[in-house]
Amino acid sequence: MPEGKFCNKKPIDTAEGINELLSDTSGNNYYQEMKELDIDSDLLWKTIQNTCKSRTKTWLEICAHCGMCAESCFLYQVNGRDPKQVPAYKIQSTLGEIIKRKGKVDNQFMRDTMETAWSKCTCCNRCGTYCPHGIDTGIMFSYLRGLLYQQGFVPWELKIGAGMHRVYRAQMDVTDEDFVDTFEWMVEEYEDDYPGLTVPVDVENADIMYTVNAREVKHYPEDLAEAAILFHMAGENWTVPSKGWEQTSLAMFAGDWAACKMQVESVYEAMERLKPARMIGTECGHAHRATVIEGPYWAGRKNGQPPAESIHYVEWLAEALNTGKLKIDPSKRIKELVTLQDSCNYIRNHGLKKATRDIIKHIVEPGYFVEMSPNKEHNYCCGGGGGFNGIGLFRKQRNIALLTKRDQILATGAKLVLAPCHNCWDAIRDLEEEYEIGIRWSFLKPIVIKMLVIPEHLKPEE
Amino acid sequence: MFKKILFATSATQASDHAARVAFNIAKNYQSSLNIFHVMGVPTRGYSQVVIDVKTKEEVAVDEDYTAWVTEEVRTYYEKHLDGSFEHTIDVAVGFPAREILRQAKTIKPDLILIGGSTGDEDESVYKKNSAGSTLQKVAKAAKCPVLVVNRPAASFWGGLSNIVFGTDFSKTSDKAFDFAMKVAKALDCEVNVFHAIDITPLHTGKILTQDEIEQQIRESLRKIRARYEPRLKELKAYSMDVAEGIPYMEIVKYARDNMADLIIMAHHSRKVVSDDTRLGGNVEQVIVRAGCPVISINK
Numbered sequence: 167m168p169e170g171k172f173c174n175k176k177p178i179d180t181a182e183g184i185n186e187l188l189s190d191t192s193g194n195n196y197y198q199e200m201k202e203l204d205i206d207s208d209l210l211w212k213t214i215q216n217t218c219k220s221r222t223k224t225w226l227e228i229c230a231h232c233g234m235c236a237e238s239c240f241l242y243q244v245n246g247r248d249p250k251q252v253p254a255y256k257i258q259s260t261l262g263e264i265i266k267r268k269g270k271v272d273n274q275f276m277r278d279t280m281e282t283a284w285s286k287c288t289c290c291n292r293c294g295t296y297c298p299h300g301i302d303t304g305i306m307f308s309y310l311r312g313l314l315y316q317q318g319f320v321p322w323e324l325k326i327g328a329g330m331h332r333v334y335r336a337q338m339d340v341t342d343e344d345f346v347d348t349f350e351w352m353v354e355e356y357e358d359d360y361p362g363l364t365v366p367v368d369v370e371n372a373d374i375m376y377t378v379n380a381r382e383v384k385h386y387p388e389d390l391a392e393a394a395i396l397f398h399m400a401g402e403n404w405t406v407p408s409k410g411w412e413q414t415s416l417a418m419f420a421g422d423w424a425a426c427k428m429q430v431e432s433v434y435e436a437m438e439r440l441k442p443a444r445m446i447g448t449e450c451g452h453a454h455r456a457t458v459i460e461g462p463y464w465a466g467r468k469n470g471q472p473p474a475e476s477i478h479y480v481e482w483l484a485e486a487l488n489t490g491k492l493k494i495d496p497s498k499r500i501k502e503l504v505t506l507q508d509s510c511n512y513i514r515n516h517g518l519k520k521a522t523r524d525i526i527k528h529i530v531e532p533g534y535f536v537e538m539s540p541n542k543e544h545n546y547c548c549g550g551g552g553g554f555n556g557i558g559l560f561r562k563q564r565n566i567a568l569l570t571k572r573d574q575i576l577a578t579g580a581k582l583v584l585a586p587c588h589n590c591w592d593a594i595r596d597l598e599e600e601y602e603i604g605i606r607w608s609f610l611k612p613i614v615i616k617m618l619v620i621p622e623h624l625k626p627e628e
Numbered sequence: 629m630f631k632k633i634l635f636a637t638s639a640t641q642a643s644d645h646a647a648r649v650a651f652n653i654a655k656n657y658q659s660s661l662n663i664f665h666v667m668g669v670p671t672r673g674y675s676q677v678v679i680d681v682k683t684k685e686e687v688a689v690d691e692d693y694t695a696w697v698t699e700e701v702r703t704y705y706e707k708h709l710d711g712s713f714e715h716t717i718d719v720a721v722g723f724p725a726r727e728i729l730r731q732a733k734t735i736k737p738d739l740i741l742i743g744g745s746t747g748d749e750d751e752s753v754y755k756k757n758s759a760g761s762t763l764q765k766v767a768k769a770a771k772c773p774v775l776v777v778n779r780p781a782a783s784f785w786g787g788l789s790n791i792v793f794g795t796d797f798s799k800t801s802d803k804a805f806d807f808a809m810k811v812a813k814a815l816d817c818e819v820n821v822f823h824a825i826d827i828t829p830l831h832t833g834k835i836l837t838q839d840e841i842e843q844q845i846r847e848s849l850r851k852i853r854a855r856y857e858p859r860l861k862e863l864k865a866y867s868m869d870v871a872e873g874i875p876y877m878e879i880v881k882y883a884r885d886n887m888a889d890l891i892i893m894a895h896h897s898r899k900v901v902s903d904d905t906r907l908g909g910n911v912e913q914v915i916v917r918a919g920c921p922v923i924s925i926n927k
């Protein structure tokens with residue numbers, strides 16, 4: 167059976183298709199069928215010839231097998247320093263082999279490669295900063311995922327996730343109406359406490375266009391209210407697009423390049439339509455990577471930039487606190503040991519460490535902030551990055567991967583962890599559930615709201 | 629009086645007292661009852677897995693699972709669903725408070741009925757991260773009255789004769805009063821208007837002298853008379869009382885001494901939702917402590 171009913175090379179483009187795949191509980195049949203899936207070696211080799219950047223080929227060739235990257239990879243450390251977890255080995259034995267064999271690989275090889283690509287690398291790019299040749303294995307793994315996706319070797323959840331983006335331009339089945347409706351609902355719920363609170367939809371030439379993570383709309387709408395409250399308190403002229411509001415990209419995790427392009431273009435279209443001065447996304451790491459860092463290339467933008475200046479939520483928050491747009495009541499600052507999870511996607515890969523530290527200075531009583539070790543651009547992945555968190559098939563491996571973060575947190579002695587990234591937040595929640603170390607964790611928005619000095623004219627009348 | 633009731637339940641023993649009241653009202657008033665159960669809490673990331681609220685296991689929610697849980701809920705309440713009133717059963721995935729509010733937004737009930745603990749009776753990791761309890765959040769944001777049955781109700785709805793209406797003279801309290809009047813007229817029962825003067829130093833900033841307290845009691849009684857008595861006269865029986873102390877304690881005691889079978893109070897949405905029920909506002913305190921059901925009115 168070359169192409170399965172559930173597992174095949176065809177991307178999902180319809181809501182029915184998504185539901186059908188969802189109905190295959192935990193992807194049981196999907197993975198069964200995957201064992202029979204044929205490889206289109208010609209297509210694979212042709213794709214490599216057309217898309218594999220010379221940089222990647224050079225990297226694969228110049229790797230000196232010196233092993234200096236080994237210790238830099240948290241998965242190597244946490245898996246008993248298994249030589250099979252050395253970054254160079256992981257990529258040479260997968261992408262390297264496919265290229266060497268000009269795409270002539272078999273089913274078992276592809277399934278093993280899938281396991282390596284999604285359970286032995288979170289694309290955290292840490293190893294790349296330690297390799298004397300500057301070889302970035304994380305980047306190569308992202309590329310490898312694209313090849314695997316094309317051949318149908320992709321974890322079940324990610325095939326669904328990429329399909330969601332194709333159908334809904336969002337990572338979940340949230341429609342544009344759902345989005346606007348939910349945002350308005352939240353504002354209505356909170357307007358008693360914050361008079362004048364609104365959600366301006368589709369306002370042109372606003373200073374800020376705000377984009378979110380569909381999960382907030384679906385399950386955690388308080389996040390939307392919190393964002394509105396903070397913009398309102400800061401007196402910002404902001405808006406949300408009724409279309410193109412989803413900043414995240416499971417398509418990126420899945421390696422579905424075409425869907426990556428579709429998704430990010432929907433956001434760029436919103437920018438072009440509304441012409442905001444700046445775009446700000448929610449507290450999400452990979453969403454920033456997808457829309458701000460990688461997106462311009464997917465969309466073929468010549469200047470390598472999104473249509474409007476795009477910044478991460480922490481940059482806006484730091485700015486609002488530094489300029490006094492938002493004021494913190496010093497008596498309400500955090501007065502317990504607290505640590506911070508540096509998200510790889512915008513700290514290591516986009517240099518925003520100063521923004522988060524600035525925020526800390528405002529919201530934590532001096533003397534109570536403890537850095538993890540290592541930290542900033544050297545921080546380890548939360549353990550669930552790159553899609554790892556959500557893949558049922560690799561849950562066991564993911565739970566082992568969480569040990570690094572667990573021990574880092576334990577070493578700080580802090581019981582509160584600030585995690586301004588949806589994915590990191592989840593990994594930390596899971597590690598508490600799995601290892602019960604007695605911690606709490608939070609996004610920044612709810613914490614900041616609790617300690618705001620509310621300007622007189624914005625106070626609710628009694 | 630209540631055409632449509634949203635009964636949010638854990639479908640476990642924890643909701644049994646609430647269930648009894650829910651079925652009673654539905655029967656007596658021919659209400660249509662929507663039995664609503666939040667079966668699992670989703671993750672922040674994108675996984676399809678949710679944590680089943682009952683078993684605490686990770687489960688994959690799909691159509692089969694949803695159908696199975698719906699059937700479980702039906703079975704749990706089987707003997708009550710005897711056809712004497714209309715009912716529907718819905719299950720959902722999400723954080724209980726948010727999903728109850730979402731359901732209310734969709735079906736627009738006249739009353740939300742909720743057990744003392746709906747889905748968050750334990751100290752699960754999810755609880756720790758959702759500020760405030762299900763109950764607090766629903767009571768704060770709901771657009772219709774919220775009836776909470778936390779402890780075994782002495783008498784059930786239908787055999788209701790004695791309502792305690794606790795007031796703090798706010799606008800929301802006036803709405804709660806309107807509602808109390810409506811219920812009292814429909815059920816032909818007595819309304820006891822009660823106000824508690826907060827004499828805790830935390831509130832007053834000092835220790836009040838007995839003269840000051842008595843002065844305040846007289847003033848409050850005058851206020852009650854002026855504000856409520858004209859309309860109370862429409863009822864067969866009513867009373868008005870004021871006492872000093874810790875407000876929620878006084879209300880609970882007053883309700884007990886008067887053998888009230890329902891307390892109606894305003895919920896003040898301004899109160900910051902606390903992470904800890906024990907520190908919650910007055911209404912939450914009354915709900916947790918009262919021996920009878922409590923209705924909280926918000927808007």
Ligand code: SF4
Pocket residue numbers: 228229230231232233234235236253254296297298299300301
């Ligand atoms: S450090 Fe760089 S050169 Fe050395 S093995 Fe790793 S990838 Fe290859």
Ligand code: SF4
Pocket residue numbers: 238239240241252253256286287288289290291292293294303304305307
């Ligand atoms: S990118 Fe991160 S997870 Fe992947 S091999 Fe390098 S260090 Fe390890």
Ligand code: SF4
Pocket residue numbers: 288289290451452508509510511512546547548549550551552587589590
């Ligand atoms: S989830 Fe957070 S820490 Fe983990 S890879 Fe993504 S950004 Fe990095």
